[in-house]
Structure formats: C-alpha cells, structure tokens
Amino acid sequence: xxxxxxxxxxxxxxxxxxxxxxxxxxxxxxxxxxxxxxxxxxxxxxxxxxxxxxxxxxxxxxxxxxxxxxxxxxxxxxxxxxxxxxxxxxxxxxxxxxxxxxxxxxxxxxxxxxxxxxxxxxxxxxxxxxxxxxxxxxxxxxxxxxxxxxxxxxxxxxxxxxxxxxxxxxxxxxxxxxxxxxxxxxxxxxxxxxxxxxxxxxxxxxxxxxxxxxxxxxxxxxxxxxxxxxxxxxxxxxxxxxxxxxxxxxxxxxxxxxxxxxxx
Numbered sequence: 001x002x003x004x005x006x007x008x009x010x011x012x013x014x015x016x017x018x019x020x021x022x023x024x025x026x027x028x029x030x031x032x033x034x035x036x037x038x039x040x041x042x043x044x045x046x047x048x049x050x051x052x053x054x055x056x057x058x059x060x061x062x063x064x065x066x067x068x069x070x071x072x073x074x075x076x077x078x079x080x081x082x083x084x085x086x087x088x089x090x091x092x093x094x095x096x097x098x099x100x101x102x103x104x105x106x107x108x109x110x111x112x113x114x115x116x117x118x119x120x121x122x123x124x125x126x127x128x129x130x131x132x133x134x135x136x137x138x139x140x141x142x143x144x145x146x147x148x149x150x151x152x153x154x155x156x157x158x159x160x161x162x163x164x165x166x167x168x169x170x171x172x173x174x175x176x177x178x179x180x181x182x183x184x185x186x187x188x189x190x191x192x193x194x195x196x197x198x199x200x201x202x203x204x205x206x207x208x209x210x211x212x213x214x215x216x217x218x219x220x221x222x223x224x225x226x227x228x229x230x231x232x233x234x235x236x237x238x239x240x241x242x243x244x245x246x247x248x249x250x251x252x253x254x255x256x257x258x259x260x261x262x263x264x
Contacts, residue, residue, distance in 0.1 A: 079239035081232070082117040085255035088147040090166035094175035098131070099138035103263075105130050109137065110262050111224065115150075116255045117236060120209070120229030122193050124261070128182040129223035132195060132203065136223075137261040139174060139205060145259035153236065156246025159212035161233055162196055163256060164205040173204030186218035193224035211237050 103109065109124040126133040139145060150163035151170055165172040179201045188194060188210050196206040203221060211233035226233070239251040 079117065079235065079252035081235050082252050082254065085116040085253065086147070086257040090146065090148045091143055092166050093142055093144055096175060098176045098178045099134060101130065101134050103130055103134040103137060107263050109133055110227075110264075111136060111140065112260050112262070113229070113256055114258045114260075115232065116257060117252055118229055118232035120232055121227050122224040123227050124224045125182070125222075129221055130181070131178050132181055132221055132223040133261075135174075135178060135203075135205075140259045140261040143258075144174060144205065145256050148256050150236070150254040150256070151249060152247070153241050153250035154247045155237055155241060158214045158216060159190075159237065160208040160210050160214060161236055161250065161254070162206060162208040163254075164196070164207045166205075170206075173206065176204065177201060178203050180219075181221045182223065183218045183221065186220070186222050188214045188216050188220070188222065190214075191226040191230055192222050193226060195221040195223065197221075209233055 103126045105126050107126060109126050111122040111124055113120040113122070124133045124136065144166065145164060148164065148166050149168045150161050151165055151168045152162040154160050154162075162170070180195075180197070180203065186194075190210055190213050192210040192214075194208055194210070195203045196208050197203050197220060200219075207223075208220075209226065211230065236250055236252045236254055241248040242251055
C-alpha cells in the first residue's frame with residue numbers, strides 16, 4: 001500500500017512536471033515571436049542546445065548577446081560557507097556543432113567545480129556516456145562554464161541543483177545538441193550528475209547534481225558521480241529557494257568560478 005507521504009511526493013512530482021510542460025510551451029511561443037522580431041532587426045537568434053528538462057528550461061533559447069550575460073554578484077541573503085564569486089562574466093561562446101570525439105572511453109576523467117560555495121569533484125563515466133563526457137571536456141577547456149551561476153534549486157519531490165547555463169535563465173546552451181546516453185536502467189541516487197534536457201536528444205550544457213535520492217524516469221543522461229563536495233550541495237539545499245517554495249533560484253549565490261576536466 002502506498003503511504004500518504006509517498007502519495008504526497010508523487011503528486012508533487014506530477015504537479016511539478018505539469019508546470020514545467022506549460023513553461024516549455026510558453027517559452028516556445030515566446031521564442032517564435034522573438035525570432036521574427038530579431039530577424040527584422042537583423043539580430044542573431046541563438047538556439048539553445050542544452051536547456052533543461054522538466055527540471056528546467058525551455059527547449060529553445062531567446063535571442064541573447066554574450067556580452068550581456070549576467071555578472072555574478074554576492075547573494076542578498078548570505079548562506080554559510082559561500083563567499084563572493086570570483087570577478088568575471090560567462091564568455092557566452094556558441095558552437096555550431098558537437099565537438100569531435102577525443103575522449104578515451106577506457107580512461108578515467110575527473111571534473112572539478114571550483115565554486116563560490118566550496119569545491120565539488122565529479123568522477124565522469126566516459127565508458128557509458130562518451131559524448132557527454134567529451135562535450136564537458138570540450139566546454140570546460142573553452143572556459144564556457146567559468147563564472148556561470150547555478151540557477152535552479154528544487155527541494156520538493158525531487159532534490160537537485162541545476163547549473164551550466166551561461167545566461168542564468170534556464171534557457172541557455174552552447175549552440176549544439178547531442179543524443180542521450182546511458183539511460184537503460186538509469187537511477188538518480190544522491191551524488192548523481194546528469195544532463196538536463198527539453199526532450200529526447202536535446203542535451204547541451206545544462207546539468208543537474210542530485211543532493212538527495214531522487215525518483216525520476218530514466219530520461220536524463222547520468223554521466224558522473226560526486227566524489228567530493230556532496231556536503232556543499234546539501235548546504236545549498238539547506239539555504240532554500242529565494243522567496244520560499246520548493247523550486248526556483250537558490251538563496252545561495254553559487255557561482256562556478258572555474259570548471260576543469262582532467263584525464264586520469
């Protein structure tokens with residue numbers, strides 16, 4: 001028999017996914033309007049590749065100028081353990097196609113997130129998610145993630161912190177998309193690092209870090225495991241969401257000061 005608490009969590013997840021679907025449709029329509037306006041004004045409209053899933057954003061990004069990317073600032077309400085982000089802004093680079101494969105699927109890779117709230121290390125799974133790991137190695141080498149903000153925290157129904165969008169809006173990406181990987185039997189226990197998306201085959205740069213065991217359908221490519229700094233994520237979660245509630249921008253101003261991916 002399903003307990004009342006399990007039922008409550010199920011209803012929360014279902015409500016959340018309905019809300020996210022409506023958000024996707026609203027932003028899709030907004031993008032079509034923006035595209036027409038941008039064309040008339042000779043403004044380049046950049047499509048997003050890695051928006052989010054029901055965890056995050058629209059499947060198409062608005063017109064944007066990398067020079068206008070938000071500059072990280074200190075949190076209005078400080079969270080213990082967080083400091084003022086390193087000075088700088090996201091470079092907002094865009095790429096036409098997925099990078100050529102260069103990762104060694106038999107090797108180990110580590111991604112290090114040096115954040116304004118502490119360091120997080122992630123063991124990447126190049127054997128099971130080679131295209132995903134290859135993309136992260138490429139983007140981190142391009143300094144794409146540096147100075148980007150982790151823009152979304154969810155504390156009800158699912159337990160994740162989402163990052164990887166240089167615009168900080170949940171609708172940004174690197175300009176390319178790539179296919180899903182490693183979905184068969186995928187689960188999302190605490191420490192999982194997985195891709196956010198807007199549907200099958202729409203991976204780009206946005207990803208989420210699971211800070212507490214979470215039940216999700218196997219639709220989001222798991223490509224790594226937190227090996228150090230899970231307490232950093234849990235501290236962000238404890239700080240809560242701006243304005244209260246269970247989903248939105250975290251109170252903690254967590255910025256990725258730098259991201260590196262190394263082999264071995």
